[in-house]
Amino acid sequence: xxxxxxxxxSTIKYLKFKQIWYxxxxxxxxxxxxxxxxxxxxxxxxxxxxxxxxxxxxxxSYKSYLGSNKFKFLNKQKEFTDGIQWNYRDYGKxxxxxxxxxxxxxxxxxxxSTGLSYIQDFVSNWHIIKDGKEPYPTSLRGIxxxxxxxxxxxxxxxxxxxxxxxxYNLIKNTEFHLMGNHLLENGCSLLxxxxxxxxxxxxxxxxxxxxxxxxxxxxxxxxxFERSPMYHQIILYRLLxxxxxxxxNYQFGHExxxxxxxxSQKMLTWLYSITFNNGNIPHINDSTIGIAPTTKQITExxxxxxxxxxxxxxxxxxxxxxxxxxxxEMIVDVGNIGPDYIPGHAHCDTFSFILNxxxxxxxxxxxxxxxxxxxxxIRERSTNAHNTVSxxxxxxxxxxxxxRVGNRAKIxxxxxxxxxxxxxxxxxxxxxxxHERQWNYNSKKIEISDKxxxxxxxxxxxxxxxxxxxxxxxxxxxxxxxxxNSVIVIEGHDYIEKKGYSFAAGFNKVTEAYKIIIGxxxxxxxxxxx
Numbered sequence: 001x002x003x004x005x006x007x008x009x010s011t012i013k014y015l016k017f018k019q020i021w022y023x024x025x026x027x028x029x030x031x032x033x034x035x036x037x038x039x040x041x042x043x044x045x046x047x048x049x050x051x052x053x054x055x056x057x058x059x060x061s062y063k064s065y066l067g068s069n070k071f072k073f074l075n076k077q078k079e080f081t082d083g084i085q086w087n088y089r090d091y092g093k094x095x096x097x098x099x100x101x102x103x104x105x106x107x108x109x110x111x112x113s114t115g116l117s118y119i120q121d122f123v124s125n126w127h128i129i130k131d132g133k134e135p136y137p138t139s140l141r142g143i144x145x146x147x148x149x150x151x152x153x154x155x156x157x158x159x160x161x162x163x164x165x166x167x168y169n170l171i172k173n174t175e176f177h178l179m180g181n182h183l184l185e186n187g188c189s190l191l192x193x194x195x196x197x198x199x200x201x202x203x204x205x206x207x208x209x210x211x212x213x214x215x216x217x218x219x220x221x222x223x224x225f226e227r228s229p230m231y232h233q234i235i236l237y238r239l240l241x242x243x244x245x246x247x248x249n250y251q252f253g254h255e256x257x258x259x260x261x262x263x264s265q266k267m268l269t270w271l272y273s274i275t276f277n278n279g280n281i282p283h284i285n286d287s288t289i290g291i292a293p294t295t296k297q298i299t300e301x302x303x304x305x306x307x308x309x310x311x312x313x314x315x316x317x318x319x320x321x322x323x324x325x326x327x328x329e330m331i332v333d334v335g336n337i338g339p340d341y342i343p344g345h346a347h348c349d350t351f352s353f354i355l356n357x358x359x360x361x362x363x364x365x366x367x368x369x370x371x372x373x374x375x376x377x378i379r380e381r382s383t384n385a386h387n388t389v390s391x392x393x394x395x396x397x398x399x400x401x402x403x404r405v406g407n408r409a410k411i412x413x414x415x416x417x418x419x420x421x422x423x424x425x426x427x428x429x430x431x432x433x434x435h436e437r438q439w440n441y442n443s444k445k446i447e448i449s450d451k452x453x454x455x456x457x458x459x460x461x462x463x464x465x466x467x468x469x470x471x472x473x474x475x476x477x478x479x480x481x482x483x484x485n486s487v488i489v490i491e492g493h494d495y496i497e498k499k500g501y502s503f504a505a506g507f508n509k510v511t512e513a514y515k516i517i518i519g520x521x522x523x524x525x526x527x528x529x530x
Contacts, residue, residue, distance in 0.1 A: 007398065010406035014340040022177040048164045048197045053150050054248040058106070058241055059293045059301050065104035065114075073098035074507035075290070084121055087130045094371045094507070100132030101140040105148040112152035116159070119145060123162045135173045136182050138166055139189035143241065146196045167193040171205055180342040181224070181231050184213045188238045191256075195249055203252055210242075210256065214263050222270030223318035227338045228345045229274055229281035233292035236267040240301050247305065265307050271295055273313040273322055274331065282331050282354045283367040283504070284320075285338070286345035290506050319411075321421060325443040328530040329356045332439060334423040337397055337408050344403030348396045350411075350425050351437040352386040353448075357486055357530045361469040363387055367504030373402040380504060384465050384517075389435055389450050389524075391462045396427035396435075432458050446528040450520070461494070462520050470503050470513035481516055491525040493518050 012020070064072050070079040076091045089096055102122075105115045122129070131137065145163055148154070170190065175182040187209030194203035217225050217235075224232040243260040246252075275281055275295040293301075299309065315322060319335010331354045337346035355363040366385045370376050381399040383390040390396075398406030409427025413436075416422075424436040433454035440447040452462050466481070466488070468474055474483045476498050481488040490496055496518050503513040518524060 007400060007406045011404050016341045019177050019179060026177060050160060051196060051198045053195060055150050056244050056304055059297050060108050061103040061106040062290060063107045065107060071099060075509045086122060086125055086132055092372050093131060096131045097137050100137040102144040105144050112154060115148055116154055119159050123159055135170055135175050135186055138170050139185040142167060142189045143192045146192045164197050167202055180226055181235055183209060184217060184235060187213060188242050191242055195245055198251060218263050219317035221313055221315050221317040222266035225339045226345050227318055228285040228287050230287035230292045232271060233298060236271060237293050237298055239264045240305060243305055268302050268307060269310045269313045272309050273315055276329055276356055278359050283365045285347050286368045288368045288504060288506050323441055327358060334414055334421060336410055343405040346405060347381045348383040348399060349386040350388060350396050350409045350427060352388040362472055362483055364467055364469045366467055369504035369507055369510050371402055377402055387466055389462055389464045391428050391433050391452055392460050394428055394431050448526045450524040452522050459521055464518040464524055466516040467501060468514050470511045474514060487529045489527040490518055492523050493520050495519040
C-alpha cells in the first residue's frame with residue numbers, strides 16, 4: 001500500500017495544475033449530470049450554414065475495410081455479420097478506437113455510397129456508442145467525415161447536423177486533462193469543423209489551442225515533444241491537412257497559415273533527419289509500422305503544399321543524435337524521456353541506440369505491439385527491452401500501467417565533441433548508482449563504453465542488452481558477436497548470453513529474434529566494426 005501511494009505521488013507530482021483541475025472538473029461534472037439525470041451532451045438542435053470547401057488531394061489511408069462489414073485494424077480482422085458493432089471490444093480499446101476513427105473512408109477504392117452508408121449507420125446508433133464518443137476519436141472522425149464529404153460532394157443534412165453536434169460536444173470536452181497529442185488533435189479537428197460549418201466559436205477555440213500547443217509541443221529542432229517518430233508523423237500529417245484547409249479556403253483569413261507552414265516545415269526537417277536511408281523510421285518509444293503515413297508519403301504531400309525540406313537539423317532538443325557514415329547509420333538517445341507531464345508514450349530507453357549497417361537493420365528497438373495494460377506492454381517499455389544497461393535488475397524509470405511513469409531518469413551530464421559523446425543519467429540514483437555511457441566513433445568503428453559508479457559492494461550485477469533484427473543471423477564466438485560481415489568485440493564482461501526475445505513487427509504482431517545479454521560489474525567496453 002505504501003509503495004502504491006508513493007508510485008501515485010511520484011506520477012502525479014509531475015502533472016500540470018491545469019491537467020488536475022480539468023480531470024477533477026470533468027469527473028464532478030459528469031457525476032453531477034448523472035445524479036440529476038441531465039444529459040452529458042447537448043440536446044439543443046444546432047442550425048448551421050455549410051461551406052463548400054476546396055482541398056488538395058491528401059494521403060490515402062491504409063486499407064482496413066475489406067468489404068461486406070469486414071475490417072482489419074492493428075493486424076486483427078473482424079467480420080460483423082449482424083450490423084456493425086461500433087462498441088466491439090474483444091480486440092481491445094485501441095481496435096475500437098480505430099473502427100470509430102473512420103480512416104477507412106480514405107482508403108483506395110472506397111466509394112461514396114459505401115462510405116456514406118457507414119456514416120449513416122454510425123449516426124443511427126449514436127445512442128449506444130461508448131468509446132467513439134470520447135474526444136480523441138471524435139476529433140479524428142470529424143476530420144475524416146469532412147474530407148470525405150468534400151471529396152465526394154456529399155450533402156447529407158442529417159449526418160452533417162449530427163457532426164456539428166459532435167463538435168459542440170468536443171468543445172465542452174477538449175482534452176486539457178491529458179494534453180499532448182490528444183489536445184493538438186482536438187484543435188486540428190475544431191479547425192476543420194469551423195471551416196466546414198462557418199462557425200467562429202469553433203474557430204476561436206481551435207486557434208487558441210493551435211497557437212498555444214504548437215508553441216509548447218514542437219521543440220526548437222522541429223521534433224514533437226513526446227519523442228515518438230510515429231506520433232511525429234501523425235501530428236505532421238494532421239498539420240499538413242490543416243495547412244491544406246487554410247491555403248485553399250479563406251473565410252477566416254490567412255492568420256493561421258504562416259504558423260502552420262513554419263511548424264510543418266520544421267517538423268518535416270526533423271522527420272527527414274531521423275528517417276533511415278531505407279525510408280523507415282526508428283521504432284523509438286511508442287512507434288511501429290502500419291499506423292502513420294510513411295515519410296515518403298508525408299514528404300510528397302508537403303511538397304504539393306509548397307513546403308521544401310531544410311536538410312540541416314541537429315535534433316539536439318529531442319535528445320537524439322544521428323551518426324551517418326557510408327557504411328552505417330546510428331541513432332543515439334541521450335535525452336530525457338519526454339515532457340514530464342505527459343510521458344505516456346515513453347520507454348526506458350535512455351542511452352539506447354539503433355544501428356543499421358549498409359542499409360540493413362542490425363541492432364534494433366524491440367518496438368511496440370500493444371497498448372493494453374498487460375505483461376507485454378510492461379515488457380516492451382522496460383529497460384531490458386532496449387539497447388542500454390540495467391543495474392541489479394532495476395528499471396531506469398518507473399513505467400507502470402499502460403501509459404504511466406513515476407520517477408524517471410534525467411540526463412545530468414552531457415559532453416559532445418567531434419566523434420565523441422559522453423552522458424550520465426540518474427535513473428538509478430535512488431539505488432546508489434549512476435550510469436555513464438560513452439560513444440567514440442568514426443567511419444571504421446564504434447566504441448561504446450559503460451561505467452557504473454557508486455558503492456561497489458552494492459553492485460551485484462549490471463547487464464547491457466543488444467537486440468538484433470529477426471532477419472539477421474548472429475554467432476557468439478568467445479568474446480565476440482559476428483553479424484553478417486560485422487564484428488562486435490566485448491571487453492570487461494563477466495558473461496555473454498544469447499537469448500530469444502519477441503520483436504514487435506506491428507501491433508499484435510511479434511516475431512522471434514535474438515538478443516545478447518552482457519553481464520559486468522563496473523566497466524564494459526563494446527567495439528563494433530561495421
